[in-house]
Amino acid sequence: MAEKPIQGEKRVFMTGNEVVAWGALAAQADIMYGYPITPQNEIMHYWSRLAPKHGKKFLQTEDEISAGFTTIGGTIIGARAFTGTSGPGNTLMQEPMSMAEMYRVPAVFIIQQRGGPSTATVIYSQQEVTLTTFGGNGEGYRIVYSTATHQELFDYTIKAFNTAWKHRFPTFVLADGYQAKMREPLTIYDPEAKGIEMVPTVPTLGKEGVPGVDRPPVHMTNTRNTEEELYEVVKGLQAAYEEMWPEVEEHEAVECEDAEIIIVCHGVVTRSARVAVSQLREAGIKAGYFRPITLRPFPVEPMKQSIKGAKQLLMVESAQGQLARLVKDSIYGSTIPIEPMFRPGIGISSEEIVEKVQSLIK
Amino acid sequence: MEFDISMPKCWRRETKGHKFCPGCGHGLVLKALGLAIDELQIQDRVVFGCDIGCSLLAYDFFNVDTMQTHHGRTTPVITGIKRARPDRIGIAYMGDGGGYAIGSQHLVNAAARNERITAILVNNTVYGMTGGQMAPTTLPGMKTETSPYGREISQTGYPTQGPEMVAAITREGAYVARGTVGKLSQLKNMIKKALETQIAGTGFSFVEALSTCPTNWSTNAKDTWSFLEDEMTKYFKVGELKVPAKEE
Numbered sequence: 318m319a320e321k322p323i324q325g326e327k328r329v330f331m332t333g334n335e336v337v338a339w340g341a342l343a344a345q346a347d348i349m350y351g352y353p354i355t356p357q358n359e360i361m362h363y364w365s366r367l368a369p370k371h372g373k374k375f376l377q378t379e380d381e382i383s384a385g386f387t388t389i390g391g392t393i394i395g396a397r398a399f400t401g402t403s404g405p406g407n408t409l410m411q412e413p414m415s416m417a418e419m420y421r422v423p424a425v426f427i428i429q430q431r432g433g434p435s436t437a438t439v440i441y442s443q444q445e446v447t448l449t450t451f452g453g454n455g456e457g458y459r460i461v462y463s464t465a466t467h468q469e470l471f472d473y474t475i476k477a478f479n480t481a482w483k484h485r486f487p488t489f490v491l492a493d494g495y496q497a498k499m500r501e502p503l504t505i506y507d508p509e510a511k512g513i514e515m516v517p518t519v520p521t522l523g524k525e526g527v528p529g530v531d532r533p534p535v536h537m538t539n540t541r542n543t544e545e546e547l548y549e550v551v552k553g554l555q556a557a558y559e560e561m562w563p564e565v566e567e568h569e570a571v572e573c574e575d576a577e578i579i580i581v582c583h584g585v586v587t588r589s590a591r592v593a594v595s596q597l598r599e600a601g602i603k604a605g606y607f608r609p610i611t612l613r614p615f616p617v618e619p620m621k622q623s624i625k626g627a628k629q630l631l632m633v634e635s636a637q638g639q640l641a642r643l644v645k646d647s648i649y650g651s652t653i654p655i656e657p658m659f660r661p662g663i664g665i666s667s668e669e670i671v672e673k674v675q676s677l678i679k
Numbered sequence: 680m681e682f683d684i685s686m687p688k689c690w691r692r693e694t695k696g697h698k699f700c701p702g703c704g705h706g707l708v709l710k711a712l713g714l715a716i717d718e719l720q721i722q723d724r725v726v727f728g729c730d731i732g733c734s735l736l737a738y739d740f741f742n743v744d745t746m747q748t749h750h751g752r753t754t755p756v757i758t759g760i761k762r763a764r765p766d767r768i769g770i771a772y773m774g775d776g777g778g779y780a781i782g783s784q785h786l787v788n789a790a791a792r793n794e795r796i797t798a799i800l801v802n803n804t805v806y807g808m809t810g811g812q813m814a815p816t817t818l819p820g821m822k823t824e825t826s827p828y829g830r831e832i833s834q835t836g837y838p839t840q841g842p843e844m845v846a847a848i849t850r851e852g853a854y855v856a857r858g859t860v861g862k863l864s865q866l867k868n869m870i871k872k873a874l875e876t877q878i879a880g881t882g883f884s885f886v887e888a889l890s891t892c893p894t895n896w897s898t899n900a901k902d903t904w905s906f907l908e909d910e911m912t913k914y915f916k917v918g919e920l921k922v923p924a925k926e927e
């Protein structure tokens with residue numbers, strides 16, 4: 318057996334894109350397909366340097382449509398395959414993602430959000446939440462992890478492969494330009510050394526034997542002739558999605574038990590919320606934060622429980638209410654007031670959150 | 680030698696008669712492909728991808744693992760499969776709209792990268808499944824649903840010369856040909872050579888098959904055949920455009 322890319326564990330100082338490449342390598346990914354777009358590029362840069370040394374492959378495609386469909390091809394033939402994109406590339410990739418939902422292809426997608434709409438900025442935003450959770454002509458049968466730190470970026474890149482292959486829904490790691498480009502310390506590790514077993518991959522097409530002789534042929538079709546036929550298919554997808562929901566949903570609730578005001582955020586903004594909450598607590602203000610880690614499936618029940626005793630919510634995100642829509646949908650029926658703090662396409666500091674909370678409390 | 684009129688061995692009998700319209704050329708292209716697969720004895724290694732459009736009706740045609748994709752996206756799906764599992768034989772089956780319009784970037788780049796896959800493109804000069812719109816291959820002056828007064832070449836250009844384009848952008852080692860359902864034995868041999876090219880790993884392989892669509896041409900049997908044999912061949916020259924050099 319080839320030597321493991323990471324022996325045991327190792328303390329490193331890396332950019333987020335480099336972390337993703339190492340995470341995929343640690344997860345024993347076989348192949349990456351990708352197309353250049355900032356701020357995702359260095360995932361490909363690092364992967365294409367690391368890959369040949371570890372018997373892995375890389376293909377640079379002609380566009381993101383192709384990157385998505387080649388990733389589906391690789392996955393369906395039984396490879397642990399992934400791709401990465403951002404912004405307009407994420408828009409283009411919705412077509413293959415939609416097919417991945419229909420066929421339940423366990424492909425892994427890394428999204429490094431940039432500013433939108435259109436070409437906008439290559440820097441940062443949280444404006445690809447709606448697109449990543451519900452893009453495509455369907456019902457959003459995907460799993461979306463939103464990470465906050467480089468450690469999580471590594472952990473959830475590995476986890477994404479296992480969730481995808483266990484539950485057979487396309488799985489996303491949703492980060493952003495800050496996480497992609499920033500350098501910070503983390504521990505990278507061999508999953509096995511941490512007791513994490515990689516879920517084995519199985520080919521859907523191209524199994525051994527002569528089809529029609531040794532085994533039935535596999536005929537994958539994504540077209541349906543009648544409304545009723547499609548209805549049955551979608552019902553089946555929905556049932557499977559609901560079944561895995563409780564096992565997959567993840568959240569973080571900090572100081573919510575006695576909080577009067579709860580900050581709701583996700584991704585990198587969580588870091589500011591974390592600092593803000595500890596400063597507010599020091600100042601005697603009962604603040605906490607709730608953060609969905611899975612944006613799809615959304616941690617609905619934990620969210621309802623966490624906000625029960627609070628007097629108001631402060632929604633903080635680097636988008637014009639894309640997370641807020643998911644939240645409102647989840648806590649439907651609650652009459653808790655929601656204060657928006659929407660900053661589309663720009664970063665949010667702990668000071669700004671503290672200031673905002675103080676203005677709301679008095 | 681008589682041409683075999685029985686079904687190819689790799690055809691799936693349970694799904695015959697097939698779903699194409701009477702007089703459609705798709706069944707003939709798939710017969711040529713089936714015979715080529717039989718002769719090469721590769722049924723267990725083939726992964727077949729079919730495009731959206733009338734090509735999608737081929738998804739359960741063979742006793743071969745098959746994936747129906749999206750319109751224009753069969754080339755990248757098969758490319759992804761082949762890259763991950765080079766021991767499989769990837770066949771991308773598509774129409775002229777899928778290959779030369781919506782998926783043309785995939786065809787061009789797969790050819791330019793010399794992907795070791797086989798693309799088979801059915802050219803019947805129209806969009807069949809969507810109801811007879813103008814295709815990249817519609818002949819000058821030809822009436823379709825979106826060129827009701829005849830294709831106006833000053834506005835919409837000339838029919839795409841697919842194999843000529845692919846031949847121009849592939850390197851030595853690739854196989855490029857244009858066959859016709861009017862010459863089935865020749866078409867079968869072309870497809871066979873294309874698959875042999877993939878197996879040898881020398882380069883991209885591409886076969887365009889001139890085919891019939893009586894439904895959207897609104898032609899009877901006689902006129903269907905004469906359009907295929909007399910009209911289409913004026914624009915689309917049948918023959919091999921690129922053949923890998925024989926090994927010494």
Ligand code: SF4
Pocket residue numbers: 698699700701702703704705733803807808891892893894895
């Ligand atoms: S519409 Fe034309 S191409 Fe499609 S199945 Fe009928 S005859 Fe064949």
